Amino acid sequence: MRRPGARDDSMTLTSGSADALKTLFGKDFVDGRSADAAGYGADSNRYYKAQPGAVVFPRTVQQVQELVKLANRQNLALVPSGGRTGLSGAASATAGEVVVAFDRMTRIGEVNMTDRLVECEAGVVTQQLHEAAARAGLHYPVDFASSGSSRIGGNIATNAGGIKVTRYGLTRDWVAGLEVVTGRGDVLQLNRGLIKNATGYDLRQLFIGSEGTLGFITSALMRLTVPPKNLQVMLLAFKDIDALMAASAQFRRELPVTAFEFFCQNGLQKVLEKSAREAPFDTAYPFYGLLEFEAPYESVLEDAMDLFESLSDSGQVADAVLAQSGRQAADLWFLRESLSETLSHFMPYKNDLSVQLADVPAFMARIDACVAQHYPDFCVVWFGHIGDGNLHLNILKPADLAAAEFKARCERVNADIFACVQAFGGSISAEHGVGLQKKNFLGYSRSAEEIAMMRAVKAAFDPNGIMNPGKVLPD
Numbered sequence: 001m002r003r004p005g006a007r008d009d010s011m012t013l014t015s016g017s018a019d020a021l022k023t024l025f026g027k028d029f030v031d032g033r034s035a036d037a038a039g040y041g042a043d044s045n046r047y048y049k050a051q052p053g054a055v056v057f058p059r060t061v062q063q064v065q066e067l068v069k070l071a072n073r074q075n076l077a078l079v080p081s082g083g084r085t086g087l088s089g090a091a092s093a094t095a096g097e098v099v100v101a102f103d104r105m106t107r108i109g110e111v112n113m114t115d116r117l118v119e120c121e122a123g124v125v126t127q128q129l130h131e132a133a134a135r136a137g138l139h140y141p142v143d144f145a146s147s148g149s150s151r152i153g154g155n156i157a158t159n160a161g162g163i164k165v166t167r168y169g170l171t172r173d174w175v176a177g178l179e180v181v182t183g184r185g186d187v188l189q190l191n192r193g194l195i196k197n198a199t200g201y202d203l204r205q206l207f208i209g210s211e212g213t214l215g216f217i218t219s220a221l222m223r224l225t226v227p228p229k230n231l232q233v234m235l236l237a238f239k240d241i242d243a244l245m246a247a248s249a250q251f252r253r254e255l256p257v258t259a260f261e262f263f264c265q266n267g268l269q270k271v272l273e274k275s276a277r278e279a280p281f282d283t284a285y286p287f288y289g290l291l292e293f294e295a296p297y298e299s300v301l302e303d304a305m306d307l308f309e310s311l312s313d314s315g316q317v318a319d320a321v322l323a324q325s326g327r328q329a330a331d332l333w334f335l336r337e338s339l340s341e342t343l344s345h346f347m348p349y350k351n352d353l354s355v356q357l358a359d360v361p362a363f364m365a366r367i368d369a370c371v372a373q374h375y376p377d378f379c380v381v382w383f384g385h386i387g388d389g390n391l392h393l394n395i396l397k398p399a400d401l402a403a404a405e406f407k408a409r410c411e412r413v414n415a416d417i418f419a420c421v422q423a424f425g426g427s428i429s430a431e432h433g434v435g436l437q438k439k440n441f442l443g444y445s446r447s448a449e450e451i452a453m454m455r456a457v458k459a460a461f462d463p464n465g466i467m468n469p470g471k472v473l474p475d
């Protein structure tokens, strides 16, 4: 019997099963070798080569259900695909799997203003949900640099975080209901938009963050909120990480903070070079914090100014600039938001780590020492959602080093980095998921007993292992 979650070489697409897919999908079936399939079968992790057997584009939940039943009968491996902006290889099809792309399930319902809910099919792009909420005078607060391409099904399947978690939490906090098709082929309606529902296990939560390994999310009831008022944006410079963390804690105690992000000088330098923009300060500092807060009343702004003055006087903040217009605020956000895209040109090896906030300075010092020992010749860029204890460690590939050799070197060092994460009780994947890239390191963050329970959950929802095989669970 196949181990739950394992990939099986017998799960290849035969001409018979391809014909059955063509019958089910008609013109929404694309052969994996055709030009139209290019781009499907890989996500934004560039280390895995796409080799999909076929790509299909369902239009209804019934079609997804038929597909799952067919896959169970014919032993087909299915890979759910959203916007393919994921960074862990979780949406990649590297062994002839059938990619199930939600590009044609993009309906958004009417906003229910009483419950502040809106129904979205899995293929709705995150930014479309932002716009639909705004048209109704409401706000969908989960946001990140890939919002223009990522889709709601993918956001839910990775429990995406982003830049506003400090104030609004993760995608999980905004999912009020889910329609799913399990790996068995059952259609489940989970929670149905209720706030209170104490009727046993909340299966909705199992699907959130499951990376397509339990079944398909076909539709979601997303919760909305009221928009923030009068957002203020400030960029602060710090001489060291202790000063940055202390200031961050004080801001979060004393102001209605909506985001606190950070990046290092190496990262800023790359963004400035790529965008040909001017540096925000005359002097370079090791670390920068991007603070956004809501100032609905004049008194909040006055309190904020008093706080900045006292932090500057004590030397805790080395320099600061407060945006004076929406345009300036966007320019400051650009420095943080364009980091991922800028660094993607250097084929970065990404680690997405988290520890408790109080541990950040000691943790970073330990990782920096480890990195300096193992990567003396590599450029290292730190940035991330430091208000949540989430640090993105990016190792940039030197131009003259082959990708495979670079990846192998980075993976050897992972053991040391993850041992450090483990020692701090942290996570080896704060928000990017496990996918292919982290699956064999899962044991650094989850116990053997937990992983055994995960396999049991997987087997309950997907007994034949057709859903995204070879992802998340260790080999």
Ligand SMILES: Cc1cc2nc3c(=O)[nH]c(=O)nc-3n(C[C@H](O)[C@H](O)[C@H](O)COP(=O)(O)OP(=O)(O)OC[C@H]3O[C@@H](n4cnc5c(N)ncnc54)[C@H](O)[C@@H]3O)c2cc1C
Residues within 6 Å of the ligand: 043, 044, 079, 080, 081, 082, 083, 084, 085, 086, 087, 090, 091, 102, 122, 143, 144, 145, 146, 149, 150, 151, 152, 153, 154, 155, 156, 157, 158, 159, 160, 161, 162, 163, 210, 211, 212, 213, 215, 216, 217, 218, 340, 341, 431, 432, 468
């Ligand atoms: C520039 C950039 C910035 C980013 N910033 C952030 C950030 O700040 N925070 C953050 O959390 N992430 C971030 N990401 C990662 C990524 O954008 C998110 O994880 C996003 O939510 C993935 O959505 P997607 O639609 O692209 O999913 P995909 O990459 O297509 O898929 C991700 C996973 O979800 C599964 N899946 C997709 N659709 C379904 C479905 N309908 N049913 C079941 N499973 C499904 C896939 O199989 C895969 O396992 C960033 C990525 C980029 C490129």
